[in-house]
Amino acid sequence: MTDQIQDKFKYIPDRISGLVELAYNLWWSWHPEARMLFKMLDRATWKISIHNPVKTLHEVDKKILNETVRDQKFLRHYDAVMARFKSDMITNGGWFSHNISDPNILPIAYFSAEYGLHHSLPFYAGGLGFLAGDFIKECSDLKVPLVAVGFMYPGGYLKQRIKPDGWQVSESEILDRENAPIYRIFDSKGNRLVVKVPFIDPPIYVEVWKVQVGKVSLYLMDTDIDVNDPWNRDISDRLYSGGQELRLRQEIILGIGGAQVLNTLGIKHSVLHLNEGHPAFAILERIRERVESGMKYQDALDQVKATTVFTTHTPVPAGHDVFPFPLMEKYFSAYWPVLGLDRDTFFNLGINPEAPNAGFNMTAFALRMSSYHNGVSKKHGEVAKRMWKSLWPDIPEEKTPIDYITNGIHVPTWIEPKVQFLFNKYLGYNWLADHDDRDIWKLIYDIPDEELWNIHSWLKMKLIINIRERARRRWHNDKADTQIIIASGVLLDPNILTLGFARRFATYKRATLILHNIERLRNMLNDLRRPVQIIFAGKAHPDDNPGKQLLQQIFNAAKDPSFGGRIVFVEDYDEQLAQYLVHGVDIWLNNPLPPLEASGTSGMKASLNGVPQLSILDGWWLEGFNGKNGWGFGGSADNSENRNVADSDALYTLLENEIIPTYYRVDDAGVPRDWVKVMKEAIESTSPLFSARRMVKEYAIKFYQNALKSV
Numbered sequence: 001m002t003d004q005i006q007d008k009f010k011y012i013p014d015r016i017s018g019l020v021e022l023a024y025n026l027w028w029s030w031h032p033e034a035r036m037l038f039k040m041l042d043r044a045t046w047k048i049s050i051h052n053p054v055k056t057l058h059e060v061d062k063k064i065l066n067e068t069v070r071d072q073k074f075l076r077h078y079d080a081v082m083a084r085f086k087s088d089m090i091t092n093g094g095w096f097s098h099n100i101s102d103p104n105i106l107p108i109a110y111f112s113a114e115y116g117l118h119h120s121l122p123f124y125a126g127g128l129g130f131l132a133g134d135f136i137k138e139c140s141d142l143k144v145p146l147v148a149v150g151f152m153y154p155g156g157y158l159k160q161r162i163k164p165d166g167w168q169v170s171e172s173e174i175l176d177r178e179n180a181p182i183y184r185i186f187d188s189k190g191n192r193l194v195v196k197v198p199f200i201d202p203p204i205y206v207e208v209w210k211v212q213v214g215k216v217s218l219y220l221m222d223t224d225i226d227v228n229d230p231w232n233r234d235i236s237d238r239l240y241s242g243g244q245e246l247r248l249r250q251e252i253i254l255g256i257g258g259a260q261v262l263n264t265l266g267i268k269h270s271v272l273h274l275n276e277g278h279p280a281f282a283i284l285e286r287i288r289e290r291v292e293s294g295m296k297y298q299d300a301l302d303q304v305k306a307t308t309v310f311t312t313h314t315p316v317p318a319g320h321d322v323f324p325f326p327l328m329e330k331y332f333s334a335y336w337p338v339l340g341l342d343r344d345t346f347f348n349l350g351i352n353p354e355a356p357n358a359g360f361n362m363t364a365f366a367l368r369m370s371s372y373h374n375g376v377s378k379k380h381g382e383v384a385k386r387m388w389k390s391l392w393p394d395i396p397e398e399k400t401p402i403d404y405i406t407n408g409i410h411v412p413t414w415i416e417p418k419v420q421f422l423f424n425k426y427l428g429y430n431w432l433a434d435h436d437d438r439d440i441w442k443l444i445y446d447i448p449d450e451e452l453w454n455i456h457s458w459l460k461m462k463l464i465i466n467i468r469e470r471a472r473r474r475w476h477n478d479k480a481d482t483q484i485i486i487a488s489g490v491l492l493d494p495n496i497l498t499l500g501f502a503r504r505f506a507t508y509k510r511a512t513l514i515l516h517n518i519e520r521l522r523n524m525l526n527d528l529r530r531p532v533q534i535i536f537a538g539k540a541h542p543d544d545n546p547g548k549q550l551l552q553q554i555f556n557a558a559k560d561p562s563f564g565g566r567i568v569f570v571e572d573y574d575e576q577l578a579q580y581l582v583h584g585v586d587i588w589l590n591n592p593l594p595p596l597e598a599s600g601t602s603g604m605k606a607s608l609n610g611v612p613q614l615s616i617l618d619g620w621w622l623e624g625f626n627g628k629n630g631w632g633f634g635g636s637a638d639n640s641e642n643r644n645v646a647d648s649d650a651l652y653t654l655l656e657n658e659i660i661p662t663y664y665r666v667d668d669a670g671v672p673r674d675w676v677k678v679m680k681e682a683i684e685s686t687s688p689l690f691s692a693r694r695m696v697k698e699y700a701i702k703f704y705q706n707a708l709k710s711v
């Protein structure tokens with residue numbers, strides 16, 4: 001916390017001044033009791049701020065603040081939360097120091113192009129960002145000494161709007177820096193910290209901001225500052241935008257600028273962990289530092305390699321960044337001499353042997369320059385081995401040294417508070433502290449069916465009320481057409497089996513698969529006794545027209561009276577809407593084209609809250625599905641034209657023969673016992689395994705521990 005921030009909140013009475021530090025530490029986002037504190041301060045302000053503590057502190061009536069100091073109930077709650085917060089922020093102890101290493105080692109530096117932390121910080125596009133966000137939250141919980149680096153995308157929040165014809169348009173919403181839980185870093189003279197990115201000419205500067213994520217500091221770079229040339233100001237405006245050159249400049253800033261930011265802050269690191277290839281140039285800075293202090297290039301390379309971890313996330317060849325050599329030459333011709341390399345030796349570091357003329361491949365580069373690398377599920381590990389085997393031509397494919405660590409979700413972030421309280425009651429108060437212990441979860445079967453079912457029904461109602469309110473506002477504020485309002489979900493019925501499908505509208509995720517046989521679907525949705533409804537949400541990348549076309553097909557179906565209002569599209573999928581959906585629908589639908597879903601994580605979020613999967617056997621679900629905890633289909637590797645027919649047939653058949661009958665088979669008390677059994681199986685079998693806790697421990701045991709021996 002900086003003095004500048006403290007000064008801004010001088011009006012907060014001393015007795016409760018800890019609220020400022022709490023508001024600027026995202027620790028509140030995964031501790032419901034801390035969020036409750038801000039809500040208790042003033043419910044209306046909290047609601048209007050869309051659950052943003054910084055905005056709440058700015059906007060709450062000063063009179064309320066002064067009265068709060070005499071409110072004993074509030075003060076008791078405040079003291080309890082602050083005590084917990086302080087004890088969690090102590091760096092000593094914790095899993096890492098007991099199992100891996102002295103916590104006072106130089107930190108691990110984690111670099112990622114995106115972070116999904118909370119909807120008030122829109123620095124993400126999708127799964128990769130949430131993985132990074134969940135990863136650093138878990139590092140805080142396990143007391144892994146780690147510092148994170150990324151971009152602040154000040155114009156990065158693209159608000160999704162669907163036009164009446166179903167076409168997605170994006171409205172750029174400028175980040176309100178003053179009201180977000182982030183703050184500027186100042187230098188010792190009290191000036192805003194601005195760092196020059198080395199080796200780029202004309203120069204580019206970044207201003208440094210910080211997000212405190214529990215014990216982990218996340219430093220974000222902002223290029224939208226006065227000293228930059230106008231055409232450089234919006235380099236970090238938006239995620240993955242523009243052409244190749246802009247993209248290369250972004251990645252130079254992320255890797256090379258990011259390393260320079262850490263240097264300027266005096267933060268030395270022991271191990272570098274690259275989340276995907278975008279920040280891989282950070283490796284070059286680690287080598288340069290060593291060469292400039294007198295080490296031979298080869299020795300520097302060996303040392304850097306032995307302390308670098310690289311996680312690849314993309315099973316699609318086109319998803320990897322490849323920069324043409326002339327472009328690389330333009331930006332790196334001053335760089336390779338400093339390392340003592342010539343042009344060809346430098347370019348060879350990034351060549352993919354399967355396409356040597358394509359250019360400098362960031363994944364090939366990162367794989368060559370790191371000793372520890374992994375895919376993000378068992379299946380993706382195999383796919384990555386096949387994709388990159390030519391980097392190790394002397395080794396048979398199955399021995400290719402790419403390991404896998406299956407993704408997981410940060411349980412405290414994604415568990416719904418009411419479900420958490422239910423688990424407190426039946427799994428014991430300490431369950432959250434030991435949530436990767438599989439034995440604890442066996443106690444799930446002690447929960448009475450009615451109790452779990454009632455909570456689920458309440459969460460489903462909450463979701464539907466939220467969706468209807470969004471639609472109502474659209475009706476009132478935008479005077480939108482009635483058809484649009486119906487497509488937005490006003491006819492949703494809480495008593496009907498509800499499928500949820502929400503994710504980026506990338507084409508391989510096949511959002512329209514369930515529309516494949518319109519007649520069969522219509523019959524299912526409109527069945528009078530056992531109807532079904534489907535809620536869709538998700539954004540297409542602004543440049544992805546095929547993705548937008550899929551979205552348009554869904555939206556047109558949602559508007560079509562023949563589907564009876566049972567298909568719904570909810571605009572502007574973000575972290576908050578994701579929370580409502582994974583807590584409140586009955587079943588989570590996922591039907592990507594295998595093997596393109598490297599892992600997938602939204603299904604893990606649903607399963608944790610008792611929402612079973614109905615998913616293609618791909619990514620994490622190949623490991624997660626046990627025959628009882630949800631439904632799986634279409635795992636074959638067939639990529640023929642008939643694939644969509646076969647997969648949609650399998651999907652309809654499962655729905656008609658198993659899922660719909662099980663859901664509607666209720667006893668005299670109105671509880672669908674067999675369905676609740678699947679819910680419990682889902683929670684019990686997936687929660688401990690697909691947790692970020694299990695995942696971070698695996699990274700620490702497999703990679704960090706060994707890499708630290710080479711420091």
Ligand SMILES: *Cc1c(COP(=O)(O)O)cnc(C)c1O
Pocket residue numbers: 125126127128130503504573574575578579599600601602603605
């Ligand atoms: C979890 C999450 C994702 C990633 O979901 P996938 O199933 O991996 O596609 C994307 N967006 C949001 C808002 C999320 O919460």
